[in-house]
Amino acid sequence: MKKNQFQIASILCYCFSLVLPTFLSDGEIGLYFLTFGWIALANPIGPIYLLGLPWLANFIYFLNLALVKKANILTQITISIITILFSLFLFFVEDMAMEVSLGFWFWVLSFIVLMIGQLMILFKSRKKNLISDYQEKWAEDYLLIKNILVDTNSSVSIQIEHIGSTAIAGMKAKPIIDINLVYTSEQEFETIKMNLESLGYYHNGDQGIVGREVFKRNPDSNHNILDSITHHLFVCHVQNEELKKHLLFRDSLMQNKALAQEYEDLKLRLAEKANQDKKIYSMLKEKEASAFIQECIKKEIQNGKFRK
Template sequence: MHESNPHWAADFQALARVLSSALDGLKVAIAHVGSTAVPGLAAKPIIDLDLAYAPAVPWAALPAALTPLGYVHVGDQGLAGREVFKRPGGGPPHPVLDRIVHHLYACPANGAEYQRHVQFRDFLRHDEPTRRRYEALKRQLAAEARQDAKRYAALKQVRARAFVAEVLEQAQRQRGGPAPRGTGQPLTP
């Protein structure tokens, strides 16, 4: 867990420029999600990006645009509505993509998972007490995991789920609509 870093926003922008160039002509929004997208929130220093694609975008266009950058589609990894792309070693070198640790996801722009990511991020950005509670929970889980990333992820899956659901319900009450129904899995990182 690292203290909030103002460079995370610049790292996202650098990644977004590269991805935007590769996705040129496709109706895809690139969103900074996850804890590094929330100023003032401690996080693992990994930039999470969602490629929110319009319904008119054929799915095959996304892997086709990302493959030249060295990305490989690895499926939804058990989370329907969120496809994962990774850059395994041995791909083409890239000065930005190799320098900035990141996770890349593709979600339908009108899908529940993308909506959950954005609503959770936005709520934490604007509600300091909730942001502090989430940070305290993450620090507690990190201490229990003792630098074991897999254990941290497993603990977070179980213990942050209720917190995330609570925040999304509160966000929807404020907006006057139902909370997006995704898997209820905690957002990364």
């Protein structure tokens, strides 16, 4: 349920409580006690006074609803707790606990439902954001990994490319370094694969993108750099079309701040829409961000910037 749906459900429960009997003995509906409950407050002596405290719970509840867009969520939750506590003072009145009817339980339920909605908002607000502010450390992390990859593959001709949003200075991004290891000769792939395996990587296929081979960290590996920096490693031939498009899009973002800002805004919207859920975000990005990327690449190709 969305947050406003909890508010609606709460109000519906409260309305039901007004038209249903509150106590078994007299059959009076909740509206009667809402109208005359204040009388109990006029008697400050004895258990009858305790009936006035549940009556006050109504007005605390109305206050809570009025503060939905004005007070912070912790304040709203605190008010909900007070409302529930006041409503339960009824049980301190002798024999009243045995007399409550369906109307009373709908009444209390309205307060509980509202608080559940508030707790869900609090939980979601404290969920870690997928998109982080730009960190200069990303460029440093890339260089650390690059140096290791170059040293380990010194026997073959390779090029290391920092791709993805972390390669764009100032851009907010998921804190994952995307790296492309580019080779020139088809015969070099097996050598590169063997070299990467010696570093604790394993080949995970192309994952549906022909020519873009994915290498992941072995769970048993314990490299002090490679296993401390979250990164994705792809191995592509220099003539791979997907590689060319990735580089073209990256270069476009580097050279066009307005375009980079537009792409950043799109990612932030998708992360919010996905409620910071990685899987949902990936699906949304595949659908909505892909269109943005493809349109950008199309314009760059028309401008003659596609790498041959």
